[in-house]
């Protein structure tokens with residue numbers, strides 16, 4: 107028997123809210139978007155038009171939407187990081203199942219509050235740790251759990267954020283300043299620590315971390331740098347030039363993310379205007395950013411196992427790379443392909459996990475599609491076990507992130523109890 111059609115309301119019709127909702131366009135029999143809360147008129151109306159949302163189900167804020175009696179099965183909370191906890195608790199209290207964007211919240215107390223309210227209300231609950239849902243991760247887990255490399259002893263992972271992505275999101279953009287959003291390890295790499303925990307398959311017991319804001323600060327500005335790239339005499343020799351990054355993308359026909367964050371429906375004129383007036387035209391050495399641009403985390407896992415993680419801005423920004431070392435073999439992966447070496451035969455096999463692009467939700471190697479499909483199925487069948495990133499798993503890996511950040515700040519190793 108086919109699953110029932112799940113109804114969803116969306117809190118925040120920005121990049122993620124509008125992007126992941128497209129699952130409903132591809133599977134109208136499985137998901138219907140029936141409400142939206144969004145203060146930005148353009149975004150709210152775009153969403154309403156796309157899904158035929160009736161006027162009484164369009165709201166300017168999540169508070170207004172939560173004030174109404176429950177009118178859908180589930181809510182997708184896709185507002186900014188610091189605006190996750192209150193809506194999550196409010197909608198759970200109203201009876202909704204919850205799909206929450208990562209990170210759960212910028213502090214541990216709020217993360218615990220979210221989990222408590224979901225459990226107290228019996229809500230099905232998932233966090234968009236999309237990397238758990240890719241075909242790459244599925245294949246990797248299958249290999250490890252089948253014993254292909256014996257007992258996993260250690261792991262090494264690098265997240266090459268990318269020079270322009272760092273400048274866009276973490277120097278000029280939404281996640282540049284901890285007070286306004288989250289610290290870097292939480293904003294960008296809660297995915298990675300969650301993924302490392304998932305792959306290791308046992309609990310992390312202690313962490314040590316180092317990291318700094320090394321480069322994107324006034325002391326590193328080139329001689330004579332101006333406040334905005336459009337006025338800057340040093341612009342042509344600066345890899346972080348906003349002019350080169352955004353107009354360059356536009357010239358290559360890339361008008362979606364990240365260019366559409368500057369202005370809806372980007373044109374050379376509207377992007378120039380945004381660079382002249384908006385936050386994305388600012389010199390990367392003269393912003394109000396304070397999050398780190400490089401960080402490492404060392405992790406001790408149960409049973410004498412270890413892992414290392416590196417986040418760095420200073421890369422061209424391709425897929426995350428991981429080596430997993432076992433007692434009988436090793437696996438190296440680049441987010442799409444896996445290379446499995448068997449110590450018994452000394453042979454290496456390459457496995458391509460890329461899947462034909464059957465969906466418009468291509469984001470995160472198919473992870474966006476994966477989480478949406480899993481959540482919708484879980485709600486339709488009332489089965490929390492179909493969600494790989496539920497309240498307990500997510501809280502556990504968020505706690506790893508909070509302890510690692512504590513270690514970086516306090517300059518000492520931190521135990522995880």
Ligand SMILES: NC(=O)c1ccc[n+]([C@@H]2O[C@H](COP(=O)([O-])OP(=O)(O)OC[C@H]3O[C@@H](n4cnc5c(N)ncnc54)[C@H](O)[C@@H]3O)[C@@H](O)[C@H]2O)c1
Pocket residue numbers: 117118119120121122123143144145146149166167168169184185186187189207208209234235236280293470
């Ligand atoms: N899972 C992932 O891989 C992934 C990737 C990127 C971002 N994120 C996370 O997703 C979240 C959203 O990111 P984004 O890039 O879509 O941000 P965004 O800024 O594009 O979208 C947030 C939207 O919330 C709206 N909003 C503000 N106040 C509101 C209110 N009171 N009620 C309702 N809506 C309100 C804003 O106007 C905006 O349109 C963030 O927490 C971010 O960290 C997750």
